[in-house]
Amino acid sequence: MRWARWPVWLSGRGLPLLGAVLQQKRDKKGPQWRHWRLEAHPYYDLQVKVLRARNIQGSDLLSKADCYVQLWLPTASPSPARTKTVDNCSDPEWNETFHYQVHSAVKNVLELTLYDKDALGSDKLSLLLFDLKSLKPGQPHKHTFFLNQDSQELQVEFLLSESQVPASEVITNGVLVAQPCLRVQGTLGGHGTAPYREYGHRQIQLTVPGAFEKPQLLPLQPAEGVDSPSTFTFHVNPVLSPRLHVELGESLTVLQGGPSTELETQACTLGEGCILLSSLPLGQEEQHFVALGEDQEVALRVKAEMSSGDLDLRLGFGLCDGEQEFLDKRKQVVSKGLQQGLGLSQAPDCDQVPVVAVLGSGGGTRAMTSLYGSLAGLQELGLLDAVTYLSGVSGSTWCMSTLYNDPAWSQVALQTPIERAQARVCSSKMGAASIERLQYYAQELGARESRGHSASLIDLWGLLIEYFLYQEENPAKLSDQQEAVSRGQNPYPIYASVNVHTNIRGEDFAEWCEFTPYEVGFPKYGAYVPTELFGSEFFMGQLMQFHPEPRICYLQGIWGSAFAASLDEIFQKTAGLSLGFLYSHRASMDIRDDCGQLLLQDPSRLRTRLFTPQGPFSQALRDIFTSRLTSAENFNFIRGLCLHKDYVAAREFVGWKDFHLDTLPNELTPMRGCLHLVDGGFAINSPFPLALLPQRAVDLILSFDYSLEAPFEILQMTEKYCRDHEIPFPRIELCPEDLEQPRECYVFAQAEDPRSPIVLHFPLVNRSFRTHLAPGVERQTAEERAFGDFVLNGPDTPYGMMNFTYEPGQFARLVALSRYNVLNNKDTLRQAFQLALDRRQQAEG
Structure with a gap:
């Protein structure tokens, strides 16, 4: 793969460390990394x-x-x-x-x-x-x-x-197709015979419609003191029959009258012509005289080359090598964790341990706080080491990204990070609007724009989250978390987002995008880039322009961008009504x-x-009503790729039905200039679709729902999603009593389909928590009873989505509640782990 080339390419641009690191990764790649295939097709x-x-x-x-x-x-x-x-x-x-x-x-x-x-x-x-x-x-x-x-x-x-x-030949994974890219390089070799006008200067605009590069403006005469000629480069798909359009213009400097005289530049087109790029011989530099009009021509020296066909992204539906290597190491940890958590006489065989995923829902600061408690409960039961994946959306990702700053976070007591989080959540947020902080925001957003990014309100939101979580600049990047999974010592983190269209509801169209320490990508398309290269510019599968990996605060803004909603979605979420x-x-x-008469079915x-x-x-x-109020624009790393002729029939393509946008290939992401990544809660408020990928083979899902209302909506939406996409998932059957007053834990399993995972769902309720200090231990004193008797939902709840500051007691209650919900269902948890282990052993045996 071109992994052999672009680490050197990075080193040559002042980035030797990143180039060396990625070169080492490339050296470790084996044949299994090539999840694509070569196919030859006619024109x-x-x-x-x-x-x-x-x-x-x-x-x-x-x-x-x-x-x-x-x-x-x-x-x-x-x-x-x-x-x-x-x-x-x-x-x-x-x-x-x-x-x-x-x-x-x-x-x-x-x-x-x-x-x-x-x-x-x-x-x-x-x-x-x-x-x-x-x-x-x-x-x-x-x-x-x-x-x-x-x-x-x-x-x-x-x-x-x-x-x-x-x-x-093309490279394809059965859903996406990468074609060879045509690169055209050239220099401006002279100007025409028309006289040069003293009051202005002539310039040439070069444009290749459909190319990666925008139109390029070159001076007809080099600047004073510059000996080298002007150069240009374009990358384009040769199938588009591309043409290099050359336009000769004249910029005039005009004085504008008034108290403060200003200069204005106006352009006047003098002539235009074009070169058919598909007619150029490959690998040979040629001089072309482009006639631009009467007695005017421009000389260009042009060279066309075709890319080797190698890619800088991964096309494939298998797990990346980094995740696969993690799984091999994590199995040993899980084996010992199951022995401890289930009280087994001996550790199970490493190749027969089940894959367990913990999923945290969205819910802002409430979800972040509650996930700390849920993980603390699992750790206290000795089951945290038996978990393979930890995934979340929105506020849950804030908790996760903070925990993974410590490479050994799950191996030590969680009390310290919980206390640290409490100090941040319970502190005043007024400093976020200080003059010093506002200057910092302006400086950061300006720096992002200077690197080619379009700064948005979501980027500003990420900087605000950074202050809420750390109250100082956090230099961490997502790829730094590779150290936290390098030995399999912690569950593998998967941060969820969705790519949307700006005028379509997330429930109608949303493509799940996963962020992990090793890769960022779309399971739907089987397209991934190394995490270090997220934010860089790609075209036709090749790295065009490297940009430094964004700090994790900007990703936190994307993962938790719940305010990037349309008026329709706001009405639906707040009032439960859709604007029909x-x-x-x-x-x-x-x-x-x-x-139908043209072809067989x-x-x-x-x-x-x-x-x-x-x-x-x-x-x-x-x-x-349907346009989003704001959404972050990110460089589209699958830009320039095409959908395979048989993509709708591909087994791996997780698409919808006839009336869905998935059957309109000209509207899908490969044809888009940028990504619009927002909070995964706009689709499903829990990352079930990422945990249910068949290559992850998850046996048991612990679903922690931190919403205040509709405690089963996540499951019902996931059941519908799985039914529409033909993904094995247990039936969600509930009684009217469950909807009115839910319990703390529900088990859903489908014994007749071993491919369907076992799902344990934990709504955020406090039925027995009101009266019990711990499982089986009733609250005795008035202070203990007051601590357990509090309102989660309702108009006066302190745990609303837009509340980012809690009182110490409010924070402690929420952590204690989510921890209690786990501990109070320890028998159910252990039975589910045992059932998942039995299933896996039977399947492997």
Whole structure:
């Protein structure tokens, strides 16, 4: 892999330590790290002829439609194409032909959008999504797309034929495809014959649509004292038939009148031209004279090279080597932990110990505080060493990330970190708004922007969390926690977040993203980057621009960014009501399986989809309520990759059903310029989807729910998620009494399906805690009874989501309650551990 190259690349940029560390990791990689495969697929030439439309009703009731069709094939073209506009006609005819070169390894979905042009812009009438896998090569196909119930239709003719371009190999894991990247480097070799104007200076703008790099502006003449010529570099997917656009302009310095005279720069375009990059010979530098207009040309020396095909990210659905090595070491710790916790006469065989995951829900400071108590209870029972994974969302991640500052945190009594956390939680937060601290925020956010990041309110939120948790700058990074799992001495931490679209509810679309000491990635796509490289810029699977790993406070802001909600989500969470009228103000989608005659039934072929949008007013109203108030933008490390032609049928792709966004490949993350990572609670308020990955093979899940209301909502949402994704999970069956007054612990197991994990669910309740100081020990004194009698929920609760400061007694009560809930169910816990051990031994035996 290119792991052999980029540590050297980093060392050459003043980062020898990181380069050396990653080089050592690369040297340890074995063949199992290569979870991808090579596939060879041919290219095809696609001809799309837009013929005509019939019975079109425009958006303007006073006149007929002024129609045109836009074609958009993002896997083969960097920008949309369009037909001419036919004015004032219900039956427009175009007979215009468009040509594309497509690679058959990827999922090619053509978007055909019918517009009605008016004086103020264009109204979208219909959007069709057509999977090119419906076409048979070499056979022309004339197809009529029916747009609605009023006999409106669009007629298009397709011809897919074999290309003269030879087949090429791609790297794929069955869901994502990485194609070779074309790198174009060049220098500005001279300027044209037009005279140079003394009152201004000429400059060239170079642009490659679809490239990783933004347009580059170069001076036509080198600056005074600079001998070397101006250089440029672009990386682009060669399948897009990329072109280097050259635009000659002139910047004029203009004086603006007024009391304080200012300078303003205005640009004047003098000429433009282009170079077809696919026509360049690979590996040879050539000089090209680009004609920009009458008597004007620019000389460029250009060299094109194709990448070797190696990747700087991991494509695969298996566990990374770091996690696998941890598991091998943790088994020994778990074996001894089970012997102690269950009172066994001898330690179980290391290869037969169960995999146990502890999951902490969200809930802000309440969740952080409660998780300390739950872990303390497990430690007191001697079962903490029998846990393999520790995972959380939102406030639980704040507790986890603080604990893992100590590489031996689970091997010593948790009283010290609990006392440290109490001192922070119970201290005043007024210092967070001090002048000194505000200056620190401005300096930090400015530094992030200078490194290419777009600073957001979530980044500021991360700095506030840093103050709440440490009250000083915390230099720790997530990769530092590798030391805490290097010997298997602690459970393996998995921090959860979700990637969302800014105008869609998290419950409707959210892609789980996991953060671990070794990797950050999307299990859905089987794509991961080393934790040290999260925040760096990638394109087509290759590292383009290294940025230092962000401090963990910025990740804490992402993991706990509960305020990055839309108005719809706020209403749903606070009032329990969804704004149903929004669903009547969104585009309707119909699935048209009208291409069945073209191919035999193919589970990987997407059926044609028709979207009929609502009007501009309805869309604006919907945007008001569904757009997120804020969300952090992060560099998309799977940018430039494509979805495999059979991705929907891949066993590993954890996708939804026909009407879900997962069946719209042009809308999924690989096609997006950035990630929008937010609190995992917007999807499910517990990281069940990450613990349920089949490669982790978790036998027992201890689910700690720190919400104040709906104590089983997490389980019910997880059950639905697993049912939709065909993931084994026990049935959640509850009595009405459980919903009204829950107990402290519930066991859910499905004996007939050994693949289904055992789930122990712990709601945050205080039924017997009110009257008992410890299991079997009643409260005797008035002070003891007062300590146990407190209100968790209700309007006056001190444990609300937005309360970050507790009184010492409030903090102590919450820790004691969550600890008590564990200790009071010690028999149930031990029985569950024993059952998981028995299951694993039977399976391995």
